Amino acid sequence: MTAGYANDWEVTNDAKLRSWVESANASDSDFPIQNLPFGVFSDSVNASPRVGVAIGDVIVDLGVLAREGLLVQDADLFARSSLNALIETGRTQWRALRVRLSSLLDARNTELRANADVCQRALVGQADACMHRPVDIPGYTDFYSSREHATNVGAMFRDPKNALLPNWLEIPIGYNGRASSVVVSGTPVTRPNGQIKLPDAERPIFGACRKLDLELEMGFIVGASSALGEAIACERAEDHIFGMVLLNDWSARDIQQWEYVPLGPFNSKAFATTISPWIVTLDALEPFRCQQPEQSPQPLPYLRHAGPHAFDVALEVDLRAAGEQQAQTISRTNFRLMYWTMAQQLAHHTSGGCNVRVGDLMGSGTISGETSDACGSLLESTWNGQRPLHLACGQERTFIEDGDELILRGWCQGDGYRVGFGACAGQVLPAKETA
Template sequence: MNHPTTRDLQATLDPQRKSWIDSANDAACDFPIQNLPFGVFSTAQDAQARVGVAIGDQVLDLAVLHDAGLLSLSSAQSANVFARAALNDFIALGRDAWRSVRVQLSSLLATGTAETATLRDDAALRARALVKLADAKLHLPVDIPGYTDFYSSKEHATNVGSMFRDPKNALLPNWSEMPIGYNGRASSVVVSGTPVRRPNGQLKLPDQERPVFGACRKLDIELETGFIVGRGNALGEPIACEDAEAHIFGMVLLNDWSARDIQQWEYVPLGPFNAKTFATTISPWVVTLDALEPFRVAQPVQEPQPLDYLRHAGKHGFDIALEVLLRPEGASEATTIARTNFRHMYWTMAQQLAHHTVAGCNTRVGDLMGSGTISGPTPDSFGSLLELTWNAKNPLELKTGGTRGFIEDGDELTLAGWCQGDGYRVGFGECVGKILPAAR
């Protein structure tokens, strides 16, 4: 394995580069050759989960490519890390390996490179290595040792603070000084398409002295992204803010389902518990930071200036368009209920990771870090129904009739996200979950 050069990496981002897989060249495709996101899949013919890359309407089987000698790793990395049911072993090889594989795949899939014919013109190999995306079963892409959720959108925090506290003092004093977060539940992170059961819990009704037990009545989404830790840190050795992005493998879409009424009763004094532990849905494809590089933008101005350990030079935001769709059970079409952008996030991923480790907390390969609900500056760009309907006071009108204050049983929620390039887009695919009735 050669260390990829800056020129090699830039070539993978060339907006003029095309693939011999025609569907990848469609301007509306989430998975052009400039993207090459990693995931884990299986098929009806081969139930063994293994690592793949999305390209157009196909999944490229990296285990097959490795065994065919078309993906080289260093001699110390000779085992087929792609024949695994999670990305962790591949991620653990380090950033040089991630980038080398990206460069090799781009050359194999592009038109006009020296490597083009190696895969394209070998019909037998191509038949083994390419699977229609529609025929693939997509799995949770990583084994997640730990999950942390942040609270890093100023607009979202302001809306919630205005709703439940004093609009004139919506943000608590510490919010502007550090990325607020809490440790979530890794065991209940599920892949897109997994049904989510409405949670039961304690509910404190306004006219009742004591709580009652029952099904959540205010079930909500939280439109988020998440990043996957690619290189951990030792216990007691913090990650510097300037170095933090080198520790990040890539990003996913994330829906941190939220039981607002359960949370309202339980969160004082220690924060959310059962209101968030029942499910967190992520998209199946991990989009690498290298693929997102052309869409880097400046983060919002931070006032007051962060303390030294939270400072980093340069641009650390990303221009990622995001939207939420809601489709009631049996409805012919979904209603787009929100459109926003990741660029609005006040605290960056690098700052989140630096703060997470500053006290000495160690992180591990595969750890998942949620951004927190992403809300924009306008009412149609809020990232939760709590905000979109202002706690159900202003229900949303649906295309197919009816309204929603919060999520009802049978509703299917879809998060989508993409970066718009010149004639192509780098997308995340979809993050989908349908709500099942609460357990009796």
């Protein structure tokens, strides 16, 4: 155990740590030595997708380090197109690897820095890399856990005095989404076609979505499987979480409004879900753990956990309007506002015996604050198109138009450093022509 720390891995979160990778020491870098998120990348020198860790403006190729004997893991573990095999080695191994990488990249350690040949092969500029979806995703579930968001939607489409349905304060509401259409940041998103029921029409039409929206979310990646019929206890649920990503669950609001009764959204949310390429571990987020909102009524016993289980992650949404060079921030909020925690979501998800698998993705649900500039969707910020958003470039938006790019960003602010997630971005392409 390292002197002065309760556990060896806690040394990796020391705010005083500095790296010999100078770009990592910038106060506005998303990837300081305290972060070390995992991802999958390729580059022009080596087109094979492989596992790396971000620090500053470079990626550390873990396979190179393993082949040089600098890591205890076999190099084959990192020569993969997904992180699943690494995640399956278990929490003890993730932590040991992160501790070792932190030591190798520490400014006080010359073990790696002094070997110019290995550094040249192991360090790849992020600007020269292509990022891939970091995990194979067996299943995807999206929750509905922001009280502010649920209240806005309930007030918009139902009775404002009874915006929340009776079950909302009792269980983490969710639905099973479509894992096959989860894409990595930078992947273009094609506007979906679908059935739309216009207000005065007797029957629906089939055509391009007219109310395309974003959903500002975070997602967590399951890091330990459970058996069919086995419930994960709320107090131990975080042991089953590898890390977190930013997530945009693109939504076709007009298609959704017509199809969601009685079984919930289907095609309106199955066409694309964008995630950021770097998975930030729960260990890196630990210094930013904070108290979740008070829950009333008190949850049933299987949904109770002691202590703080929220995380202080600042979130922003930028919109770069079609034809414009500059993006504009249209929303700012924080993940700590979520009413239901990740642990409660996972505990409820498995409470009936549903098994989870390594790589499963769980979306938080849209994250909104109490003000109009803290909304996690255009549905809320424009109140279903009734209050257009006026952009600095002179354009206005009620919903997303073809050519628009949406960029989500998130970070935890430390003392002189930040633990960030990078960008979660996608540009909208026109719908495919229908017969």
